[in-house]
Amino acid sequence: GAGVSQSPSNKVTEKGKDVELRCDPISGHTALYWYRQSLGQGLEFLIYFQGNSAPDKSGLPSDRFSAERTGGSVSTLTIQRTQQEDSAVYLCASSERWRVPGNTIYFGEGSWLTVV
Amino acid sequence: GQQVMQIPQYQHVQEGEDFTTYCNSSTTLSNIQWYKQRPGGHPVFLIQLVKSGEVKKQKRLTFQFGEAKKNSSLHITATQTTDVGTYFCAGLTTVTNNDMRFGAGTRLTVKP
Numbered sequence: 001g002a003g004v005s006q007s008p009s010n011k012v013t014e015k016g017k018d019v020e021l022r023c024d025p026i027s028g029h030t031a032l033y034w035y036r037q038s039l040g041q042g043l044e045f046l047i048y049f050q051g052n053s054a055p056d057k058s059g060l061p062s063d064r065f066s067a068e069r070t071g072g073s074v075s076t077l078t079i080q081r082t083q084q085e086d087s088a089v090y091l092c093a094s095s096e097r098w099r100v101p102g103n104t105i106y107f108g109e110g111s112w113l114t115v116v
Numbered sequence: 117g118q119q120v121m122q123i124p125q126y127q128h129v130q131e132g133e134d135f136t137t138y139c140n141s142s143t144t145l146s147n148i149q150w151y152k153q154r155p156g157g158h159p160v161f162l163i164q165l166v167k168s169g170e171v172k173k174q175k176r177l178t179f180q181f182g183e184a185k186k187n188s189s190l191h192i193t194a195t196q197t198t199d200v201g202t203y204f205c206a207g208l209t210t211v212t213n214n215d216m217r218f219g220a221g222t223r224l225t226v227k228p
Contacts, residue, residue, distance in 0.1 A: 042219065071124065091159075095216075097196070105149070107158040109158055
């Protein structure tokens with residue numbers, strides 16, 4: 001697609017429920033990233049994918065968080081048993097290749113998650 | 117943990133004043149990129165620096181990459197209200213296995 005697409009753009013969920021966030025990267029981009037940004041805060045790295053594999057999962061805050069990517073394209077970030085501290089904007093980004101100087105990272109508009 | 121440190125966290129200036137944000141890494145960077153996030157928006161790429169000691173300018177913005185390729189700065193001359201937002205640096209290290217690491221960002225507010 002023309003840009004990184006994320007859905008839903010806004011999600012309000014009850015504490016304890018599971019949520020699934022979707023990211024559709026720019027066509028042809030092999031690298032995909034998930035970041036979390038709490039209100040007024042910086043970018044917190046969660047996970048990245050090179051193709052379908054995720055070499056680095058160290059950023060995932062807890063075992064309630066998981067992510068997958070299939071077909072080297074769409075990725076889903078799943079949060080189980082959501083807690084109020086999970087409320088944040090979840091930003092997905094993609095770049096053409098992995099660990100190559102010069103790759104620009106393109107961000108989606110984000111999925112705003114509110115846990116009540 | 118965070119490999120790229122960015123300071124200050126917040127900066128409030130009067131319109132017309134200059135502004136600088138600094139980015140530091142404990143390890144050598146292959147390159148560094150700068151992004152701007154407007155309030156309510158998402159980060160947008162501004163520029164990339166690759167060479168040691170490189171300096172690039174975009175109108176009132178001046179970007180520098182240190183000689184040792186471990187630090188970088190973004191300087192805005194004569195700020196305007198349109199400069200409001202959070203400025204992030206992002207470095208590609210030669211050590212980590214997790215690609216671009218973003219600094220925490222510097223949030224700039226400009227008083228008219």
